[in-house]
Amino acid sequence: MKPHLTRGMVNELRDVANAFSGTDQLRDRISHVVHKYLGADQFPEDPKIIGKEVVALTDADVAQLYSFGLAIETKLKEKNHVD
Numbered sequence: 001m002k003p004h005l006t007r008g009m010v011n012e013l014r015d016v017a018n019a020f021s022g023t024d025q026l027r028d029r030i031s032h033v034v035h036k037y038l039g040a041d042q043f044p045e046d047p048k049i050i051g052k053e054v055v056a057l058t059d060a061d062v063a064q065l066y067s068f069g070l071a072i073e074t075k076l077k078e079k080n081h082v083d
Contacts (some may be wrong), residue, residue: 001037001061009037013072021076030069038065
């Protein structure tokens with residue numbers, strides 16, 4: 001994934017995390033942002049298309065995005081003292 005796309009996704013994920021921390025909607029909202037950038041809603045087969053750019057994802061990319069989502073959730077729980 002190109003750096004500017006990663007940056008855009010991270011910024012949106014941060015905004016979602018801030019807006020929905022401590023709610024049951026957080027995981028679903030994170031999922032929507034990730035799917036938007038990976039193109040999963042429109043193009044279920046690889047390669048993924050974002051705008052006019054083709055993004056080839058490896059298993060490592062997917063694992064990294066999943067880990068990122070878990071890290072956001074953990075940090076928000078720590079921040080809000082939620083178990």
